Amino acid sequence: MSARISFLKNPDPCNHLSDYKLRxxxxxxxxxxxxxxxxxxxxxxxxxxxxxIPRCSxxxxxxxxxxxxxxxxxxxxxxxxxxxxxxxKGHDIAIDVERSELYCCSCIDQxxxxxFDEVVVSKQLIGLCMSVKSGADVVAVRSNKKRRLDSQxxxxxxxxxxxxxxxxxxxxxxxxxxxNNLGSTCFMNAVLQxxxxxxxxxxxxxxxxxxxxxxxxxxxxxxxxxxxxDLIFSAMFSGDRTPYSPAHLLYSWWKHSTNLATYEQQDSxxxxxxxxxxxxxxxxxxxxxxxxHEECQCITHRAFSGLLRSDxxxxxxxxxxxxxxxxxxxSLTLDSAKGLSPADCRKNRNSGEPSVNAPMPTLSGCLDFxxxxxxxxxxxxxxxxxxxxxxxxxxxxxxRRLPLLLCLHVKxxxxxxxxxxxxxxxxxxxxxxRLNMSPYLSSSIIGxxxxxRIFAFDGEGEYDxxxxxxxxxxxxxxxxxTHSGMMASGHYVTYLRLKGLWYRCxxxxxxxxxxxxxxxxxxxxxFYAQERVIQKAHKELSYQVISMADAFPFADC
Amino acid sequence: xxxxxxxxxTPDEDVADAYxxxxxxxxxxxxxxxxxxxxxxxxxxxxxxxxVECGWKDEMRIACREHVKKKGRKDVxxxxxxxxxxxxxxxxxxxxxxEELLNRIQNFIVSAAP
Numbered sequence: 001m002s003a004r005i006s007f008l009k010n011p012d013p014c015n016h017l018s019d020y021k022l023r024x025x026x027x028x029x030x031x032x033x034x035x036x037x038x039x040x041x042x043x044x045x046x047x048x049x050x051x052x053i054p055r056c057s058x059x060x061x062x063x064x065x066x067x068x069x070x071x072x073x074x075x076x077x078x079x080x081x082x083x084x085x086x087x088x089k090g091h092d093i094a095i096d097v098e099r100s101e102l103y104c105c106s107c108i109d110q111x112x113x114x115x116f117d118e119v120v121v122s123k124q125l126i127g128l129c130m131s132v133k134s135g136a137d138v139v140a141v142r143s144n145k146k147r148r149l150d151s152q153x154x155x156x157x158x159x160x161x162x163x164x165x166x167x168x169x170x171x172x173x174x175x176x177x178x179x180n181n182l183g184s185t186c187f188m189n190a191v192l193q194x195x196x197x198x199x200x201x202x203x204x205x206x207x208x209x210x211x212x213x214x215x216x217x218x219x220x221x222x223x224x225x226x227x228x229x230d231l232i233f234s235a236m237f238s239g240d241r242t243p244y245s246p247a248h249l250l251y252s253w254w255k256h257s258t259n260l261a262t263y264e265q266q267d268s269x270x271x272x273x274x275x276x277x278x279x280x281x282x283x284x285x286x287x288x289x290x291x292x293h294e295e296c297q298c299i300t301h302r303a304f305s306g307l308l309r310s311d312x313x314x315x316x317x318x319x320x321x322x323x324x325x326x327x328x329x330x331s332l333t334l335d336s337a338k339g340l341s342p343a344d345c346r347k348n349r350n351s352g353e354p355s356v357n358a359p360m361p362t363l364s365g366c367l368d369f370x371x372x373x374x375x376x377x378x379x380x381x382x383x384x385x386x387x388x389x390x391x392x393x394x395x396x397x398x399x400r401r402l403p404l405l406l407c408l409h410v411k412x413x414x415x416x417x418x419x420x421x422x423x424x425x426x427x428x429x430x431x432x433x434r435l436n437m438s439p440y441l442s443s444s445i446i447g448x449x450x451x452x453r454i455f456a457f458d459g460e461g462e463y464d465x466x467x468x469x470x471x472x473x474x475x476x477x478x479x480x481x482t483h484s485g486m487m488a489s490g491h492y493v494t495y496l497r498l499k500g501l502w503y504r505c506x507x508x509x510x511x512x513x514x515x516x517x518x519x520x521x522x523x524x525x526x527f528y529a530q531e532r533v534i535q536k537a538h539k540e541l542s543y544q545v546i547s548m549a550d551a552f553p554f555a556d557c
Numbered sequence: 558x559x560x561x562x563x564x565x566x567t568p569d570e571d572v573a574d575a576y577x578x579x580x581x582x583x584x585x586x587x588x589x590x591x592x593x594x595x596x597x598x599x600x601x602x603x604x605x606x607x608x609v610e611c612g613w614k615d616e617m618r619i620a621c622r623e624h625v626k627k628k629g630r631k632d633v634x635x636x637x638x639x640x641x642x643x644x645x646x647x648x649x650x651x652x653x654x655x656e657e658l659l660n661r662i663q664n665f666i667v668s669a670a671p
């Protein structure tokens with residue numbers, strides 16, 4: 001790592017370049033700005049005015065490496081540039097016409113100056129702003145293709161302001177910033193990282209829809225969690241990469257939920273639920289007007305809220321009563337004995353996995369288990385409406401409406417009331433990066449149960465028609481909160497997926513990781529977003545990207 | 558088009574300079590047409606993409622790194638790297654890439670002919 005950083009350090013300028021800059025400053029660079037012509041893939045050429053094809057002024061050759069003198073703007077090819085310098089004293093520095101890079105004719109080598117690069121990049125930025133409308137798709141496609149390079153070379157607008165910390169995490173996408181641990185607060189940091197990078201939440205706060213300077217609660221001197229989150233969003237996307245301390249938020253949260261105000265490690269899932277509740281309380285009261293059946297329009301519920309359907313069937317008369325309940329997240333039971341359906345075992349065997357003896361728990365197994373018909377025990381008899389008596393019955397859950405962001409919580413902490421003990425289940429859970437939720441929708445679950453009869457779909461059909469079900473059932477992962485260690489003394493780490501690359505956020509430390517690391521982690525909370533949400537966010541991010549792949553050809557060595 | 562594969566490798570710049578004068582003007586007028594029509598940019602992009610796809614670029618990168626390692630990081634110039642790598646680079650461009658490029662150029666000339 002250290003070797004890499006020292007490699008990325010700007011090389012010292014040669015004496016000739018220092019002399020040139022001492023005499024002319026950066027005005028010479030700026031005078032060339034008009035001549036730069038930028039291409040979609042980030043290359044920049046020099047296009048002298050009124051000359052279609054640049055040629056060497058000595059031999060009029062056009063297909064060699066050509067250089068344009070910074071002083072007199074005459075063009076020379078690689079074999080005549082030396083004689084140009086020798087006959088004109090002080091004309092040492094030239095620009096490579098094809099690549100817009102500095103060349104010292106006396107050293108016979110490429111030279112580097114961040115201030116020159118700034119001039120080139122600012123021209124690229126201007127070009128990008130102008131072409132966003134017409135060439136947006138081209139930019140998106142290009143940056144997709146080169147995204148690995150791009151993401152290592154992302155340069156936000158900060159690049160223009162200062163080149164101070166280009167070495168330090170300069171390659172990470174904007175918004176990636178470590179969070180300091182304020183004393184066993186990794187449970188909070190882990191959840192915050194996931195929330196800050198959830199596209200709908202990010203857009204909500206960054207577009208100023210809850211502005212802490214305009215918030216009525218705050219002006220009345222009341223604590224307001226959405227304001228604290230606004231502060232966190234500003235800090236995360238400020239471009240500063242030094243770790244941030246979310247102390248305000250911790251304090252507000254303590255005030256909101258006094259029973260959790262301790263220095264002890266908390267459960268990050270509980271924190272997640274409690275934080276979203278607080279946001280709903282603060283946001284919901286100021287913004288939404290409840291009508292009878294309309295749902296809350298606060299950001300929490302717009303992003304995370306879905307609807308569960310539960311069908312309770314009387315095992316005596318067969319009549320079914322259906323209830324709908326909103327949900328913010330789904331908790332899944334992780335139990336390798338019960339969690340696996342026979343179908344999953346078969347799947348594993350077919351794919352020839354070596355671990356046939358102990359089949360691996362999968363997320364689809366957990367979801368199957370969640371939506372299976374469950375026989376309620378004799379102690380849970382329910383009053384059947386058609387029999388008018390308490391009867392044994394079976395219950396089945398399904399998802400009536402999917403949320404924009406799907407939070408799946410894996411129950412790794414098991415509390416046994418009878419034995420008064422708690423234990424952690426640390427078995428591995430296999431989960432996909434792309435998740436199709438359509439098998440768990442009410443329409444498919446009920447359809448499977450009753451066959452494709454129309455009567456069973458009371459009300460399900462209209463839902464399907466209204467929101468083109470199959471496309472919105474496709475989810476993509478964007479964050480994973482993991483828990484490692486023991487029940488009482490563990491550590492939470494979040495993996496974030498931005499523009500197809502994974503980043504590990506461990507309190508103050510952030511680094512890029514390979515997919516395999518994420519697949520092998522002990523996942524505790526999985527954050528999925530609807531595919532179109534991710535795609536939209538991806539496009540939005542692409543606009544900030546300038547490909548510098550060719551300007552710094554050795555940057556990824 | 559198969560015979561194109563057996564052509565001698567692209568002539569070096571110096572060899573090209575020694576060509577007949579009228580040959581040069583033909584080359585030049587084709588070049589002008591290509592630049593004007595934007596086809597040259599397209600072809601350059603095509604070649605760049607193909608060379609990345611077939612691993613040529615990675616190969617060259619490795620060759621460059623080896624050379625830099627051998628000589629020591631402080632004592633290498635870009636010009637020297639170009640001098641050392643260019644022959645290897647020219648020799649290892651896959652025939653399929655050359656063939657595709659040649660086809661494109663031929664098509665362009667045919668379509669641009671008055």
